[in-house]
Amino acid sequence: MSANLPVTPRHGDVLILVDVQGDFLPSGSLAGPQGDAVLPPLNRAIAAMQARGLPVFATRDWHPADHCSFQAQGGPWPPHCVAVSRGAAFATALNLPPDAGIISKATRADAYSGFQGTELDRLLRERGVKRLFVVGLATDYCVLNTVQDALKLHYQTLVASKAARTVLAAPAARGASAPKARPPGRDASRYTATARAACSATTC
Ligand SMILES: [Zn+2]
Numbered sequence: 001m002s003a004n005l006p007v008t009p010r011h012g013d014v015l016i017l018v019d020v021q022g023d024f025l026p027s028g029s030l031a032g033p034q035g036d037a038v039l040p041p042l043n044r045a046i047a048a049m050q051a052r053g054l055p056v057f058a059t060r061d062w063h064p065a066d067h068c069s070f071q072a073q074g075g076p077w078p079p080h081c082v083a084v085s086r087g088a089a090f091a092t093a094l095n096l097p098p099d100a101g102i103i104s105k106a107t108r109a110d111a112y113s114g115f116q117g118t119e120l121d122r123l124l125r126e127r128g129v130k131r132l133f134v135v136g137l138a139t140d141y142c143v144l145n146t147v148q149d150a151l152k153l154h155y156q157t158l159v160a161s162k163a164a165r166t167v168l169a170a171p172a173a174r175g176a177s178a179p180k181a182r183p184p185g186r187d188a189s190r191y192t193a194t195a196r197a198a199c200s201a202t203t204c
Contacts, residue, residue: 005160006160009049009052009054009133010052010054011054012129012130012131013049013054013129013131013132014049014055014127014131014132014133015045015056015057015133016114016132016134016135017059017094017096017100017135018059018134018135018136018143019060019061019136019137019138019142020038020039020042020090020091021088021089021091021137022087022088022089022091023080023087024080024081025091028087029078029087030077030078030080030081032137038136038137039091041135041160042135042136043094043095045135045160046095046097047095050097055101055127055129056096056097056100056101057100057103057120058090058096058100058101058102058103059104059105059114059118059142060081060090060102060103060105061105062081062088062104062107063080063083063106063107065082067079068110069106083107101120103118104118105117112141112142112146113146113148113149114142114149115149115153121153124155130155130156131157131158132147132150132156132158133158133160134147134157134158134159143159
């Protein structure tokens with residue numbers, strides 16, 4: 001255990017901060033129940049990566065004002081993370097490194113995964129990334145979908161909860177003698193079901 005990451009970071013690792021944006025935090029239009037408590041562990045994880053010179057990427061929901069996922073357009077959500085708006089900005093208390101890679105998603109069609117319709121996979125491969133630590137908001141939607149895509153793309157992928165608890169783990173690096181994936185716990189099953197329902201409800 002190291003700095004809220006499930007294992008000690010090493011060369012080939014990357015930290016992916018998922019949607020740590022104002023609208024998903026208290027006072028935001030889609031605030032989750034965990035609130036700002038997630039920020040100190042995230043900052044510790046960032047510091048652990050920086051101390052080793054390892055890369056950090058941050059995804060962000062970056063919607064047009066009439067995005068298809070908004071209720072006015074028949075989607076499931078209230079307006080949130082409209083590009084350039086205050087709610088779309090990263091949390092002010094997040095110690096985002098100046099050289100962090102910024103990945104804007106769902107700029108047109110909807111996307112829960114940081115890989116969907118973005119350059120994230122190419123950028124990670126250019127940097128020789130093999131293993132992802134995925135953290136951020138929210139576990140039941142964008143974190144989950146980002147993890148699922150990462151696994152499909154054969155990255156070893158670990159998720160750290162705000163309390164540094166690994167809720168999903170599925171190492172699958174090509175040819176690597178990685179340990180077997182842990183079976184998802186009850187929480188993970190619930191997250192999967194919730195995310196699937198949300199995905200099928202959002203058709204652009
Ligand atoms: Zn969104």
